[in-house]
Each structure stands twice: as C-alpha cells, then as structure tokens.
Amino acid sequence: MKSSRALLAFLYRWVWETDLGPLPAWRAIPLRMLRILHAVIRDLAAGQLTLRAMSLVYTTLLSLVPLLAVSFSVLKGLGVHYRVEPLLHNLLEPLGEQGVEITTRVIGFVENIRADVLGTVGLAFLIFTVVSLIQKIEAAFNATWRVSTNRSLRERFSNYLSVLLVGPLLVVSALGMTATIAHSEQAAEMVVVLGPLLDLMGRLLPYLMVIVAFTLVYLLVPNTRVRVRSALLGALVAGFLWESVGWAFTSFVAGSGNYTAIYSAFATMILFMIWLFLSWLILLTGASFAFYHQHPEYLVHGPGSPMLSNRQRERGALAALLLIARRFQRGEPPCSTAWLATRLSLPELLVRALLEPLEAAGYLTRTDADPPALLPARDLASMRLDEVLGLVRDARGTSQAEGVHDVELEPVDRLLGDLEEAMARQLESTTLADLCASSGAPPEETALARRAG
Secondary structure, eight states: OHHHHHHHHHHHHHHHHSOOSSSOHHHHHHHHHHHHHHHHHHHHHHTHHHHHHHHHHHHHHHHHHHHHHHHHHHHHHHTOGGGHHHHHHHHTGGGTHHHHHHHHHHHHHHHHOOHHHHHHHHHHHHHHHHHHHHHHHHHHHHHHTTOOOOOOHHHHHHHHHHHHHHHHHHHHHHHHHHHHHHHSHHHHHHHHHSHHHHHHHHHHHHHHHHHHHHHHHHHHSSSSOOOHHHHHHHHHHHHHHHHHHHHHHHHHHHTOHHHHHHHTTHHHHHHHHHHHHHHHHHHHHHHHHHHHHHOGGGOOSSSSSOOOOHHHHHHHHHHHHHHHHHHHHHTOOOBOHHHHHHHHTOOHHHHHHHHHHHHHTTSEEEOSSSSOOEEESSOGGGOBHHHHHHHHHHTTOOSSOOOOOOGGGHHHHHHHHHHHHHHHHHTTTOBHHHHHHHSOOOHHHHHHHHHHO
16 A cells, blocks of 8 residues: 555656656657646546536537527528438437437427527527527636637627538538548449558548547637647547547447336436537547647646746736836837746736736736737836735735734734835835836847747
8 A cells, every 4th residue: 555655656756846848858748748637637536627518518408409400401501401410310329229319309309490480589599599509618618728708799709600600511511522432433442452441541530530620629619829739639639538438338328228227218318418428528628638738837736727926926927017018118019918928937827817907007908909919008117116016916915804903913013014115115216117227138038029929
C-alpha cells in the first residue's frame, strides 16, 4: 500500500514539477499530454462537464423533433429529405434495435409536423426550441473555454441561420458523395486491386468523418478563436472515444435483456437518454482537451483555475497597462486580452479580471474590433499609479465589515496604515506616463509586439 502511494507521488511530481523548457520535444510533448489528461480527468471528477452534458440531454430531448423538422423542411425543398432517416439511424446505431425503433418514431413525428396546422404561434415555438438548443450548446462550449462574453444578436442570428439552413445540406452532400464513391464502377475495380487497403480505409472512414465533424464543431461553436491544431487534437480524442464507447455501448445493449424486462416500455427511452448523455460528455471532453492544449497556462497542480497572489495581481495590472500605453505611444495597433495573456504568460481569464476594474474606472476602453482591443481612455499623465494599485486591491474586496475594534489589534492596524502611507509617498504624483518614460522597451520587444499584435 505504501509502495503504491509512493509510486503515485513520484509520478505526480514527475508530471507536474518537471520543467518542460529545456526538454527535447520527444520528452516534453508526452509530459504535456499527461498534464492535459490529468486536468481533464480532474474536471470530470469535479462534475462540471457532467452537469453540462446532463443539461444538454434535456434540451436535446425537447428540441430533437423540432430540429429535425426544420432540417427536414430545408432538405425537402431540395428533394433530398429521404437522407434524414439514414443519418439519424447512423447516430443511434449503438442502440441496436432500439435505435431503429427510435428513428422510425422520430421520423414519423417529423413527417406529421405541418406548418399550416401549427399556426404562427406553434411555428414560432418550434423555431424558438431549435434556437434554444443551439444557444445551450454554445453556452456549454463557452464555459469549457472560459469565455464569459456571448456573441452579439446579429452574429447569433447569422450563425444559427447558417446552421439550420446550410448545415443539413452539407451533411447530406457529404453522405451522398460517400455513397456515390462506394457504389461507382471505379470503386468496384479498385476493390479488386486494393482490397486489403480499401478494407482498412473502410474501417477508418467512420473515425475520419467523426473527427472532421468534431474539428469543425470545436472551431466554430466557441465564441473565441480556436487553433486548428488544438481543435484537431480534441477531435482525435473525442472521435476515438465516440467510436470506442459506441462499440462498447452496442455490446451493452445487446446483452441488456434484463433492462427490457424491468423497465418494459421505458427501456428504449432510458437507453436513448444514456447514449445522449455519453455523446455530449464525449464531445465536451474533447473540447476540454482542445482548451488545455491551446491554453497550457491553465494547467495547474491543484483543482480549479489558477489563482494569483496580491503581488502577482499588482504586477500583472501594471505590466498590462505599461504594454497598452507603450503600443499607444508608438502608434501601433492596440492589443487584445489574448495578446496580453500570451505576453504576460497568464491565463486570459485572469487578465480580463485584472483589467475589468480599470475599465470600469475609466482608465481603459475597448475598441469595436473583433476581438475587441484595449486603449487608454484618458491622458497617460493623469493616470496615477497609486490609484491604479488601489483599484486592483479593492477589486476582490467584500462588503463585510473588517471586524469589531479591539485595542490589542491596534498595532496591526497601525502597521498596515504605515505601509499604505509609505507606498503613497513613494508613488506620489507618479503616473503611467512616468512609468513609460522611466525605462525604454528592449529593441526586440517592438518586433515581437508587431508580430503578436
């Protein structure tokens, strides 16, 4: 028992305390992947990913038929609506015979929906249900990517309209191309010549299609810029889990006769909900892998997001202000919070938290660009550094009283008061303009700022 604990402690220190900087790539990459894996498992154990997956299951059950109805209407206008049933059957294939039953019933519901019978209110409710599903999915991905800002109403309308109208057409076109290639004479001749290779490709094709689909989801859904490499890594993980868990779930359903005997007519619905939950959980797990790969600054030892000490908060705020002011003085393009996060080696979430009180106090302003950039909101000579530090310190304060006055604690209060007075005298009349003038930027910083900005 003690030896196993010692081994786990050694592995934990080896993974988290090893400096990746001087290591060659063949050693640093596996260690980084282990850190990402540990962070994702920790998030799963914390329960946030599980809760979001459960929420999406409920929303999916409510919105599945309206979503298919809208897609069915679009495809029916193009004369390819018959492709919906095979697509849904493929998604529910791990359910076995229950998947076929659910597919038949859902398609029956969809075909019975008529706009002239629904009326204006019913049609509006149908569209609202579909939009709420897409909105819920976007919110889940934004939470995984630590994005607190939502898309504007105009962006949401255009994106959701594209998903509802163009998405079904692209999916059906891809399936049609695959079926055409598979049944063409050239493909039949190639099967004779390259039989084993094509057999292998046929086995890998489901994985490849799922990976491509997941990569597009990770790139387009979160309200942030996702790198292709990070999205591809998350899609590889999610695609492997999707096919592997689907195979295991098929085996489970095949041997679940007892569940049918116990739950009777509810067995199909219960298995369907379990598969929906696993599907959303796999998709969010892949998103979490992509997030940690793109933002390694969030890879910390303990649970939760990284935290800053008071000294780190003060240094981070002043350093961010200095970088913003220098770029403004040079006439260079303003910097975004993502650029500042990379420059300061801090998570973007913490950089935004540091700068929020300064924006609220009128020291900084945001541009209308996408993503928004930061500019000084007033003259640099009017920004006193003691006021800036005071805003940073008070940003995390509470409205609770400091406590009842105690004579024995007066030395503590006097000491803190003396420290405040000493700092005020040191920074008296010192402004951000003085800080910019006190030390010039290194020659290489200008080139770095131009490349990163």
